[in-house]
Amino acid sequence: MIETSSAELVRRGHEVFIFAPGYGASDDGRIPPVGGRPAERGSTRPAGDEPRASEPFIYRFPSLAAPNYPSFRIPIPVRPGLSRFVAGLGLDVIHSHTPFVLGRVARSLARRLRVPLVFTHHTLYHEYVHYALFARRVARWWVWHHVARYCRDADLVIAPSEAVARQVREGYGVRTPVEVIPSGVDLRLFEASERDRGWLRRTFGLPPPSRLLVNVGRLTLEKNPGLLLSAFARLAAEEADAYLVLVGEGPERPTLERRAFELGLAKRVVFTGRQPPERVADALLASDLFVITSYTETQGLVVAEALAAGLPVVLVDSPPLMETVRDGVEGLVVPGEAQALAAACRRLLNDPELRRRMSSAARERARELSLPVAVDHLLAAYELVVTLRTS
Incomplete structure (x- = not known):
């Protein structure tokens, strides 16, 4: 979903920078040089050149496999120079798709750079605590309250369905604006x-x-x-x-x-x-x-x-x-x-x-439910949150 919506945004002339866990040894977490625009990882295009119009820039952090779910990667985002690098991108919006490791980094950067934070609530995380290695009842309580707080800290929450929007508003008791935007399908x-x-x-x-x-x-x-x-x-x-x-x-x-x-x-x-x-x-x-x-x-x-x-x-x-x-x-x-x-x-x-x-x-x-329709709504949400922040 992130891949397809990002590609559609780039196709429309927007710059998109994706920060995600790596899945291989080559994702060493080195921060590209600041100044101009970054080179895509694995590309021969030198740093400082403009990104290719057909692709978003993707930066992958080193990561570890989750102990009881090896295909799920836990990123390690502690990297010197990350804040300075992101500050040089001139972002209008930071859009987080997780409230956990990288989500915390996104929240910290949004606060530091005074950029609106948008959070898409993709997952009912409290329904996944069976992956916890111990104290599942405590894990469920912690996850519930952590996600609720993250929603409160965001400037806008995007819910993929009305059911999730109700969970955010009524279940978490959050007053943050919520927009329902189903993920789009590339027809x-x-x-x-x-x-x-x-x-x-x-x-x-x-x-x-x-x-x-x-x-x-x-x-x-x-x-x-x-x-x-x-x-x-x-x-x-x-x-x-x-x-x-x-x-x-x-x-x-x-x-x-x-x-x-x-x-x-x-x-x-x-x-x-x-x-x-x-x-x-x-x-x-x-x-x-x-x-x-x-x-x-x-x-x-x-x-x-x-x-x-x-x-x-x-x-x-x-x-x-x-x-x-x-x-x-x-x-x-x-x-x-x-x-x-x-x-x-x-x-x-x-x-x-x-x-x-x-x-x-x-x-x-x-x-x-097509991708262009979803991206139309996404862009409107970005414009809304920027307006709310600056008004």
Whole structure:
């Protein structure tokens, strides 16, 4: 999301500087020279040249793998010269996407430079305390109060859904202005002429007549993939040509693979691993239904991507998700029970006319959630916060 919105901002002529964790040994955390504009890391373009108009500048901090979730990186942002370097950029707004390590740095720099701080509340962090190594009740309390304070310290909070906006206003009791801006989908990814619809079946040996249910996301406890697998087991018992495709990676994968084997579904549940955006689009376009069982989404960008691919969606009754998908229009909303999920999937698989209507509605809905629309709202929010700060 940060990548696509930043690219769209740059395309419109704005300068964007991204500070993020590194994922390799080459991200050594050296601060580029101050003066002029910085060189992109890994680029042969010398410092002092103007950034290329087609790309944002990306600076990556050295980082460590989280002990119980190695693919999640913890940045180490303690670097001499960082404040002086950022001060030389002439920023109008500092936009933080986390309230934790780099978010604290963003808050400190915003205060020091007297620049408005915008915070996008992407995640219900208190729902993720099962990753804490100890004292989870204390961790939940601390996370709740830390995020609430961070929202208060921001000049503007962006919520990806009305449900998250209510959490900020009523749950945290925050009086900071809140704007609801759903993350935008790059519809160009789903243009049929650019995609390889045969990639999924070809790569993972799926027979041509089979019908495919797909889910995209991290394979983690909070995404509730166990419920999805249980629902598919019920469906698979009656629909012999149904397959479940899980696009993504995460610590729950070994457990899910073992469970699929125990259910006799090892050949009908496909784990693709993590895939680049282009392959995610290929997988969505090759599928018949999108199914999501997570109750911790703040918007569900993957759901918007499924709509862009023209997929009807079967989803649990999670308020943020229900803002994106209307029951009976773009998909079916059901209680978080395996039997209800299986029944909804069965209904859609066996009703081509209903699928066709929902597919058409899905594409219409995706246009409302497109990247240009989201960036229009984002720029308006930036203008608002700058006006509020200077008035």
